[in-house]
Amino acid sequence: MSAPIAKATTKAQSQTAPASAPASSQTGLSAPPAARAHARDLSFEADLRNGLEGELRTDAFTRGRYATDASIYQIMPKAVAYPKHARDLAAALQIAGQHGVPVVVRGGGTSQNGQPLGRGLILDLSRHFNAITQYDPEARRVTVQPGMVLNTLNDRLRKDGLFFPVEPSTASRCTIGG
Ligand SMILES: Cc1cc2nc3c(=O)[nH]c(=O)nc-3n(C[C@H](O)[C@H](O)[C@H](O)COP(=O)(O)OP(=O)(O)OC[C@H]3O[C@@H](n4cnc5c(N)ncnc54)[C@H](O)[C@@H]3O)c2cc1C
Numbered sequence: 001m002s003a004p005i006a007k008a009t010t011k012a013q014s015q016t017a018p019a020s021a022p023a024s025s026q027t028g029l030s031a032p033p034a035a036r037a038h039a040r041d042l043s044f045e046a047d048l049r050n051g052l053e054g055e056l057r058t059d060a061f062t063r064g065r066y067a068t069d070a071s072i073y074q075i076m077p078k079a080v081a082y083p084k085h086a087r088d089l090a091a092a093l094q095i096a097g098q099h100g101v102p103v104v105v106r107g108g109g110t111s112q113n114g115q116p117l118g119r120g121l122i123l124d125l126s127r128h129f130n131a132i133t134q135y136d137p138e139a140r141r142v143t144v145q146p147g148m149v150l151n152t153l154n155d156r157l158r159k160d161g162l163f164f165p166v167e168p169s170t171a172s173r174c175t176i177g178g
Pocket residue numbers: 069070104105106107108109110111112115116125146147167168169170173174175176177178
């Protein structure tokens with residue numbers, strides 16, 4: 001996806017500056033924002049791949065899917081990770097910090113104002129952080145992991161005549177963390 005943009009830039013630069021000097025220093029041109037947004041950060045990706053047990057996706061298709069929510073906004077992330085456990089979360093934050101990459105946590109991605117979008121690392125917790133960790137129907141208390149989908153929680157609570165009282169129309173996809 002980035003190749004045609006990069007080529008177009010090179011061609012434009014070669015037409016406006018002598019071949020002997022970097023085009024940007026002669027013309028003030030730099031890669032257009034779209035090309036910068038699609039650029040890969042291979043050393044960051046390698047550190048994540050080595051440091052995480054959960055899956056890491058850096059292909060354009062996945063990044064494109066996570067570049068949107070239910071709004072009109074679009075921001076291409078560098079990478080999308082699906083942390084498997086707390087150790088993965090800690091490692092992802094540490095690696096991102098070392099590389100100066102911002103982190104955004106994401107659930108169902110149903111926000112309407114671009115809240116779960118970002119240029120850095122997206123952590124999708126809906127895949128592995130979706131369990132009930134404590135449940136006491138008598139006391140009407142439940143503790144869940146943040147990636148649990150609202151309807152999944154209410155399906156379980158319904159068996160005891162209980163209900164978590166939030167009713168967005170996105171209940172089949174939105175998570176408690178979101
Ligand atoms: C058609 C439609 C109807 C809607 N109706 C309602 C409604 O009736 N009521 C309502 O309140 N909202 C509604 N919404 C908005 C949206 O569905 C809700 O806000 C929903 O709760 C978002 O959950 P999510 O899991 O999709 O969050 P996401 O969109 O993935 O994330 C939302 C925000 O929470 C953050 N976040 C997500 N997970 C975590 C985490 N584990 N830790 C820290 N931060 C986290 C994200 O970074 C982001 O800032 C609607 C949206 C649509 C498209």
